[in-house]
Amino acid sequence: MADVIHMDFTLLPTISRFGISLGYGEKTVEEICQKYSVNVDFFLEVINSFHDKNYFPEKKFRAFSLKYIIDYLKSAHKFYLEYKVPKIERLIEKLIEVSDLEKQTFLLLKNFFQEYVNELKLHVKREEEEVYPYIINLEKSFLEKKITKKLQEKLQVYTIGQYQKEHGNIEEKLFDLKNILIKYVPMQKNNNLCNNILSELFKLEEDIKEHSEMEERVMIPQVKAMEKALKNGKFEVEEI
Amino acid sequence: MVILIAEKSDIIRTGIRYILHEQDKNQIVKEIENPDKFKRTIEKEKPFLVFGSSDFLNDSYFLGLKISKDKIKYIGICMGAVSQFGANFLSDSIQIHSTKADIFRILQKFSTAQPRHDFGKKDHELTTREIEVVCEIAKGLTNKEIADKLFLSTHTIVTHRKNITRKLGIKTASGLTVYAIINNLIEIN
Numbered sequence: 533m534a535d536v537i538h539m540d541f542t543l544l545p546t547i548s549r550f551g552i553s554l555g556y557g558e559k560t561v562e563e564i565c566q567k568y569s570v571n572v573d574f575f576l577e578v579i580n581s582f583h584d585k586n587y588f589p590e591k592k593f594r595a596f597s598l599k600y601i602i603d604y605l606k607s608a609h610k611f612y613l614e615y616k617v618p619k620i621e622r623l624i625e626k627l628i629e630v631s632d633l634e635k636q637t638f639l640l641l642k643n644f645f646q647e648y649v650n651e652l653k654l655h656v657k658r659e660e661e662e663v664y665p666y667i668i669n670l671e672k673s674f675l676e677k678k679i680t681k682k683l684q685e686k687l688q689v690y691t692i693g694q695y696q697k698e699h700g701n702i703e704e705k706l707f708d709l710k711n712i713l714i715k716y717v718p719m720q721k722n723n724n725l726c727n728n729i730l731s732e733l734f735k736l737e738e739d740i741k742e743h744s745e746m747e748e749r750v751m752i753p754q755v756k757a758m759e760k761a762l763k764n765g766k767f768e769v770e771e772i
Numbered sequence: 773m774v775i776l777i778a779e780k781s782d783i784i785r786t787g788i789r790y791i792l793h794e795q796d797k798n799q800i801v802k803e804i805e806n807p808d809k810f811k812r813t814i815e816k817e818k819p820f821l822v823f824g825s826s827d828f829l830n831d832s833y834f835l836g837l838k839i840s841k842d843k844i845k846y847i848g849i850c851m852g853a854v855s856q857f858g859a860n861f862l863s864d865s866i867q868i869h870s871t872k873a874d875i876f877r878i879l880q881k882f883s884t885a886q887p888r889h890d891f892g893k894k895d896h897e898l899t900t901r902e903i904e905v906v907c908e909i910a911k912g913l914t915n916k917e918i919a920d921k922l923f924l925s926t927h928t929i930v931t932h933r934k935n936i937t938r939k940l941g942i943k944t945a946s947g948l949t950v951y952a953i954i955n956n957l958i959e960i961n
Contacts, residue, residue, distance in 0.1 A: 640950050647946055708947030715941065716954050 533564045536579070545615075545739075546582045549607045550575060574600050582742060593750040598671045601751055602664050608743050609656045616736050617649050623729045627722055634718055641712065648705040655702050663695050667755055674758045679767045687763055692755040699747070706737050773883075774817045777803045778810055778824035779849055784868070788823055788849075791875050804828075811836075814844070821882055823866070825849045826856040834861040845882045896939045903957060905932045909945050910952035 533556040536543060550570050565572040574596050581588050593601070624645060628638045666686070673679045710733050713726060775792060779785045782805070789801045804813045807827045814822070822829070822844055829846055848857045848865035857865075864878055898906065901922075908918040915933070919926045937943050942951055952958045 637954055640953055644946055644950050704943045705947065708942045708944050708950075711941035712947065712950055712954070716951055718954065 533559055533561050536561065540583050543579050543582055545611060546579055549604070549611055550578075551607070571596070571600055574604075578604065588745060588749065590749045590753075593746070594754050598667055598751065598754060601746065602667060605743065605746060605751075606660060606664070608739070609660065612736065612740070613653065613656065616732070616739075617652070620645065620729060620732050620736070621649075623725065623732065627725050627729070630722055630725070637717060641709070641717075644705070644709060644712075648702075648709065651702045651705065663692075666690070667692075667751070670755060670758050670762065673762060673767065677765075677767050679762055683762075687759060691759055692752055696748070696752050699744075703737065703740060703744075706733060706740075709733060710737070774800045774802055774819040775821045775823070776813065776817055776819035777801065778807075778813075778822060778828035779803075780805050780807075780825065780827055784825075784849065788875070791872050792879070794872070795876055795879055819844060821845050821847065821879075823847045823849055825851070829857050829862065847878055898936065898939060902932055902936050902939075905929060906936060906948055906952055907957050909933070910949040910958050912945070912949075 536547075550568065552564060552568050552570065556564055559567070561576070562572050564570075565575050573592075577589055577592050577596075621642075624638065624642045628635055628642065631638055669680075669683055673683055710730065713730055713733070717726065777785050777788050779788070785803045785805065789803065792799050792801050802813070802817050802819065804810060810824075810828050810833065820843075824846060826848070829848055845863040846861055848862045850857075850865050850867050863882070866874055866878065904922060905918060908921060913921070915926050915929045918924075919929045922929075936948070940948075940951060942948055949958075
C-alpha cells in the first residue's frame with residue numbers, strides 16, 4: 533500500500549475517503565482493504581480512475597453493488613464540504629485580510645464563492661436525502677425480487693430521469709470563479725495566495741468531475757435498468 | 773490563414789509543406805492532389821497563398837474564376853516553361869530545383885501583405901453593445917427586460933450573451949456581476 537502513495541501521492545485524499553488512514557506498515561493493498569472492510573476490487577478501480585484520468589471502467593463499476601458506489605459518493609461529499617470548501621474559504625479570508633486596496637474585490641469573490649457553496653450544499657442535501665435513499669430502496673427490491681406497494685407507487689411518478697435532468701450546471705460558478713481569478717483580478721502583491729486558491733479550485737473541480745462521472749455513467753444507467761425491470765417484471769408485491 | 777498546395781506529386785507536396793513548416797510550424801497548410809476538386813477546395817479553405825502546378829493553375833481555371841485574383845496569390849510550381857500556366861495570373865513562381873531560400877522569400881513577400889495570424893486582432897475585447905448588455909445583466913435584468921430597455925430583440929440579447937461568455941469565459945449572471953464591478957462598469961449599491 534505504501535508503494536501506491538510513493539507512485540502517486542495525489543491519491544491520498546481519495547484513499548482516506550474510504551476511511552483508510554496512514555500507518556500502512558508492510559501491508560498489501562488487499563490486507564489494508566480487509567482491515568478496513570473495503571471491497572478491494574472497487575477500491576482498485578476507483579484509485580486507478582483517479583490515477584489515470586483517461587481510465588474510467590464504467591462496465592466494471594456497474595458490476596458493483598450500488599451501495600458501494602453510494603457510500604463512496606457520500607464520503608466524497610463529506611470531503612468537499614468538510615475539508616475542501618472550508619480550506620478555500622480560509623484562503624479567501626486570508627486574502628481579504630492581507631490586502632488593502634483590493635479588499636472590495638476579494639469580498640466580492642468571497643460572496644461569489646459562498647453562492648457556489650450554497651448551491652453545492654443544496655445539491656448534496658437533495659442527493660443524500662432523496663435520491664440515494666430511493667436508489668438503495670430500489671436496489672433492495674431488485675435483489676430480493678420483492679417490491680413494496682409504496683415503491684411501486686413512487687415508480688409511477690418518479691424516475692431517476694428527473695434527477696438526471698436537474699443534475700449538472702452547478703460547476704458553472706466554479707468555472708467562472710477560476711476565470712475571474714485568472715483574467716480579471718487586478719494586479720496585486722499576493723500572487724502566491726491567489727495561485728494557491730486557484731490550484732485548490734482546479735483540484736476541487738477535477739474531483740467533482742470524477743464524482744459526476746460516477747453518477748452519470750455508472751449510477752444512473754444502473755438505476756434506469758433496475759427501474760425498467762421493476763416496472764415490467766413480475767415481482768411479488770408486499771402490502772406495506 | 774491557410775496556404776494551399778495544389779500538386780499531383782506526393783513528393784513535391786510533402787516537400788513544400790515541410791519547408792513551409794520549417795519557417796513557421798503553426799502555419800496551416802492544406803494539400804490537394806485532384807484538379808477536379810480544386811475550385812471547391814479554394815472556395816472552402818479560402819487560402820491566401822496557393823502553390824500549384826500547371827495541372828491546376830491553367831487558363832481554364834483562371835478564366836472561370838469568381839473570386840477576385842487580388843485576394844489570393846498564386847505561385848506556380850514549374851517543371852519547365854511558365855507558359856503552360858495561365859501565366860498572367862501568377863504572382864510568382866518556383867522551380868522544381870528552387871532552394872528553401874526561394875520559398876522563404878516568397879513567403880516573406882506575400883505574408884506581409886496579409887497577416888498570417890489573427891493574434892493581433894482584439895477578438896476577445898467586448899464591443900460597446902456587449903458592455904451595455906453586461907451592465908444590465910449585472911443589475912439583475914432578464915434577457916427580455918434587457919431587450920426592451922435597449923430596443924433589441926430577445927434573440928439578439930441571447931446572441932450577445934453567447935459572445936460575452938465566449939470572450940470572457942464567464943457563464944453565470946453572478947459571475948458577470950463580479951466582472952462588471954471589478955472593471956468599474958457598474959457601481960456597488
